[in-house]
Amino acid sequence: MTLDSTIEWTDATWNPVRGCTKISPGCKHCYAETFAERFRGVKGHPYEQGFDLRLVPEKVAEPLRWRTPRMIFVNSMSDLFHDAVPDEYIEAVAKVMVAANWHTYQVLTKRSERLRQLLNSRLKFAAEQPHIWWGVSVEDQPYGVPRIADLQAADAAVRFLSIEPLLEDIGKLNLAGINWVIVGGESGPGARPMEKEWVLSLKNQCREASVPFFFKQWGGVRKSAAGRKLNGRTYDEFPRRIQNSVLPSSACFSLATNIEESLKMVALEPCFA
Numbered sequence: 001m002t003l004d005s006t007i008e009w010t011d012a013t014w015n016p017v018r019g020c021t022k023i024s025p026g027c028k029h030c031y032a033e034t035f036a037e038r039f040r041g042v043k044g045h046p047y048e049q050g051f052d053l054r055l056v057p058e059k060v061a062e063p064l065r066w067r068t069p070r071m072i073f074v075n076s077m078s079d080l081f082h083d084a085v086p087d088e089y090i091e092a093v094a095k096v097m098v099a100a101n102w103h104t105y106q107v108l109t110k111r112s113e114r115l116r117q118l119l120n121s122r123l124k125f126a127a128e129q130p131h132i133w134w135g136v137s138v139e140d141q142p143y144g145v146p147r148i149a150d151l152q153a154a155d156a157a158v159r160f161l162s163i164e165p166l167l168e169d170i171g172k173l174n175l176a177g178i179n180w181v182i183v184g185g186e187s188g189p190g191a192r193p194m195e196k197e198w199v200l201s202l203k204n205q206c207r208e209a210s211v212p213f214f215f216k217q218w219g220g221v222r223k224s225a226a227g228r229k230l231n232g233r234t235y236d237e238f239p240r241r242i243q244n245s246v247l248p249s250s251a252c253f254s255l256a257t258n259i260e261e262s263l264k265m266v267a268l269e270p271c272f273a
């Protein structure tokens with residue numbers, strides 16, 4: 001777990017999976033890949049294996065040991081619903097989120113079909129929890145927009161869209177059942193530009209549909225210079241957060257031990273083994 005994340009819409013990150021593979025144009029300048037590959041081959045570093053996908057079972061129970069309520073971005077350095085992550089591993093991550101319910105979790109994926117399938121079956125127990133927010137990335141019309149329908153078809157209590165990096169005008173969206181929208185431009189070397197009209201259209205659609213709107217950044221090669229104001233103001237809106245009490249330490253310890261024990265034999269699916 002990393003406290004004090006620099007990501008504007010969360011407090012902390014938790015990565016029970018590390019690494020990923022690219023799936024759509026939004027992945028082109030993946031910040032997680034750039035970061036992880038810097039440490040490939042550095043002995044003992046968490047990213048010694050660069051961006052290669054791997055399970056990190058010793059991290060799964062972390063939120064149970066963290067007593068201060070936080071907003072936690074789940075798998076900022078991976079995609080929980082990647083094909084190679086076994087169902088039972090995703091279920092264990094979901095069990096931790098349900099048990100450590102004094103935190104708010106933000107689970108974001110580009111693998112929306114698998115999210116829909118699992119939330120409507122094996123993960124139903126987690127989907128219905130209001131402290132777990134399930135989201136899909138929407139970067140363009142051909143790849144991003146179809147993910148929204150998958151999310152809407154998932155039986156989730158809280159659904160959100162991360163429209164970042166916004167690569168084109170994505171037109172009129174169906175926001176039925178969507179509880180939060182984040183919008184942002186791409187940053188870093190080679191950043192693809194984002195037009196103000198695209199952002200304003202999304203902000204206005206959120207206003208019409210009464211959906212909280214969070215404007216993360218303009219992005220660009222120098223993100224801090226471009227800032228995050230839209231028409232002279234910031235937009236930092238969130239869905240309502242649920243407040244639950246923190247479990248006693250002894251209960252957390254025993255839950256964490258049981259979950260860690262259940263993961264001992266779980267490995268990546270064969271295509272990545």
Ligand code: SF4
Nearest residue numbers: 020021022027030078
């Ligand atoms: S899905 Fe996310 S983590 Fe995976 S490569 Fe794409 S941008 Fe990176």
